[in-house]
Amino acid sequence: MPTDYYSEVLSPPKLMTLERHIVEGERRHPGATGTFTGLLADLSLAAKVVWKEVSKAGLVNILGATDDENVHGEIRKKLDVYANETIYHAMDHGGHLCVMASEESGGLLKIPDQYPKGKYVMLFDPLDGSANIDANITIGTIFSIFRRKSESGDGTIEDLLQPGNQLAAAGYILYGSSTMFVYSTGSGVHGFTLDPSVGEFLLSNENMHIPEKGKEYSVNEGNYNKWDKKVQRVFDYFKEIDPATNRPYSLRYIGTMVADFHRILLYGGFFAYPPDMKNTEGKLRLTYECIPLSFLAEQAGGKAIDGEMRILDKQPMDIHQRTPIYFGSKEDIETVERLLGG
Numbered sequence: 001m002p003t004d005y006y007s008e009v010l011s012p013p014k015l016m017t018l019e020r021h022i023v024e025g026e027r028r029h030p031g032a033t034g035t036f037t038g039l040l041a042d043l044s045l046a047a048k049v050v051w052k053e054v055s056k057a058g059l060v061n062i063l064g065a066t067d068d069e070n071v072h073g074e075i076r077k078k079l080d081v082y083a084n085e086t087i088y089h090a091m092d093h094g095g096h097l098c099v100m101a102s103e104e105s106g107g108l109l110k111i112p113d114q115y116p117k118g119k120y121v122m123l124f125d126p127l128d129g130s131a132n133i134d135a136n137i138t139i140g141t142i143f144s145i146f147r148r149k150s151e152s153g154d155g156t157i158e159d160l161l162q163p164g165n166q167l168a169a170a171g172y173i174l175y176g177s178s179t180m181f182v183y184s185t186g187s188g189v190h191g192f193t194l195d196p197s198v199g200e201f202l203l204s205n206e207n208m209h210i211p212e213k214g215k216e217y218s219v220n221e222g223n224y225n226k227w228d229k230k231v232q233r234v235f236d237y238f239k240e241i242d243p244a245t246n247r248p249y250s251l252r253y254i255g256t257m258v259a260d261f262h263r264i265l266l267y268g269g270f271f272a273y274p275p276d277m278k279n280t281e282g283k284l285r286l287t288y289e290c291i292p293l294s295f296l297a298e299q300a301g302g303k304a305i306d307g308e309m310r311i312l313d314k315q316p317m318d319i320h321q322r323t324p325i326y327f328g329s330k331e332d333i334e335t336v337e338r339l340l341g342g
Ligand code: P6P
Pocket: 128, 129, 130, 131, 220, 255, 256, 257, 258, 283, 284
């Protein structure tokens, strides 16, 4: 057989699956044990199961599901409860985690006694933006993974209340016109698109980067009259003509944080949920939403602040803690910082 047979016929695979990307990424970390690969593989399975239900949410009534039963006689659950249980049961037995926490469950979730306890902890929002489901608007799952601080046994609340600068990995699954798995382990942000015909997440966006400067801002401007003058000034500024484009910034707001994040990851600009007279710490959760997305923003070359400091340097004091947040293009966030500080 000619020596160049393999070089000609067996060219490198065009299909890079999520699992292969994680394995190859782990191999670059000396002493990696493969635990991480197993952990993210379990999570990608959970994502596919959730996607299956989310993708037919609109059909539930057509399929004859009654208020509390579906066509198979199973008790029909609200999708966010279903996603929460699916993710928990996919992750509770692999031996990778010693504790979990979910926004849907309102706090710490033990690993069942019969399963081994691993060296990682995971926090997740099972279905961010679930209020948008009936309108068929994009929703998503957000996750954070830390190494445990406690020595052994069941993980503790201290294992869960770590600042974002200690993250081992974070990411999200976006259930939209296509389903994407986007993650970072600290070496850039990588996006995978689900190919339902093979049931695999395939690499579609390697090393994603937020443009240095954007043309859009993303905020619920209905809160304008509840903001203080400094915050109002930020959005008044971005409504002025931008000399770079000879037009003001456009407002784009989906109302699902992870979907607004994804648009900014691709096109640039910035997202904000400022504090207001009613929500003095803003609305969004530090641990379940802001830390993971801020980690991804920075890994993609952007910035994420609470208006005064870097989100990733904030020490969470409570699992349900809220925080104001501004994240997106580096140059835009630096402008926000200047206007808020001035
Ligand atoms: P508002 C969805 O309920 C959510 O938690 C985030 O995903 C989203 O960014 C925010 O709340 C929307 O809040 O007050 O604008 O409806």
